[in-house]
Amino acid sequence: xxxxxxxxxxxxxxxxxxxxxxxxxxxxxxxxxxxxxxxxxxxxxxxxxxxxxxxxxxxxxxxxxxxxxxxxxxxxxxxxxxxxxxxxxxxxxxxxxxxxxxxxxxxxxxxxxxxxxxxxxxxxxxxxxxxxxxxxxxxxxxxxxxxxxxxxxxxxxxxxxxxxxxxxxxxxxxxxxxxxxxxxxxxxxxxxxxxxxxxxxxxxxxxxxxx
Numbered sequence: 001x002x003x004x005x006x007x008x009x010x011x012x013x014x015x016x017x018x019x020x021x022x023x024x025x026x027x028x029x030x031x032x033x034x035x036x037x038x039x040x041x042x043x044x045x046x047x048x049x050x051x052x053x054x055x056x057x058x059x060x061x062x063x064x065x066x067x068x069x070x071x072x073x074x075x076x077x078x079x080x081x082x083x084x085x086x087x088x089x090x091x092x093x094x095x096x097x098x099x100x101x102x103x104x105x106x107x108x109x110x111x112x113x114x115x116x117x118x119x120x121x122x123x124x125x126x127x128x129x130x131x132x133x134x135x136x137x138x139x140x141x142x143x144x145x146x147x148x149x150x151x152x153x154x155x156x157x158x159x160x161x162x163x164x165x166x167x168x169x170x171x172x173x174x175x176x177x178x179x180x181x182x183x184x185x186x187x188x189x190x191x192x193x194x195x196x197x198x199x200x201x202x203x204x205x206x207x208x209x210x211x
Contacts, residue, residue, distance in 0.1 A: 037184030040191040052120030056089030059123045059161040082111050085161050094194050097186040105129035
């Protein structure tokens with residue numbers, strides 16, 4: 001139950017807190033947390049449902065994880081994450097988070113196609129790689145962040161997904177994590193976010209279907 005409460009609160013219900021409240025050892029709690037994250041990975045990989053659709057809108061952006069702060073300290077491997085959040089339509093607020101090899105179109109376009117219905121309006125920054133979206137059946141508008149945060153004419157912006165990145169980062173363990181575990185935290189975040197207040201009940205239902 002604690003796993004489904006931690007969400008976006010700097011790991012408030014981290015392993016130590018959960019172990020203290022349940023009288024279970026920290027290693028056992030940690031193992032169960034990891035099992036829940038692995039479930040989220042499996043569930044999201046097997047899910048056929050996409051977000052978006054005609055007359056619906058998503059915002060698309062990337063986030064880097066692992067970069068050194070102010071370029072000081074020990075060199076870290078960087079990991080790029082592609083985020084998509086629906087801002088208009090029936091599935092408003094639904095998210096997709098995917099690890100990508102790099103920020104190039106060859107990485108971003110296939111992930112977008114896998115997670116977003118054709119006909120969706122995609123809002124992005126002004127980078128050229130996103131200009132290819134119409135070639136794959138998407139509508140596309142962008143804001144040039146070198147000039148404006150919000151386009152003064154079209155009002156296009158990516159503020160919703162930028163707020164999402166802050167929530168994603170606060171869901172990570174306070175003291176960092178191993179690189180191999182990053183995807184588990186991303187998929188656990190998106191699973192809980194997409195199921196809202198009912199995420200624990202939905203978890204029990206989905207788990208029973210996978211067993």
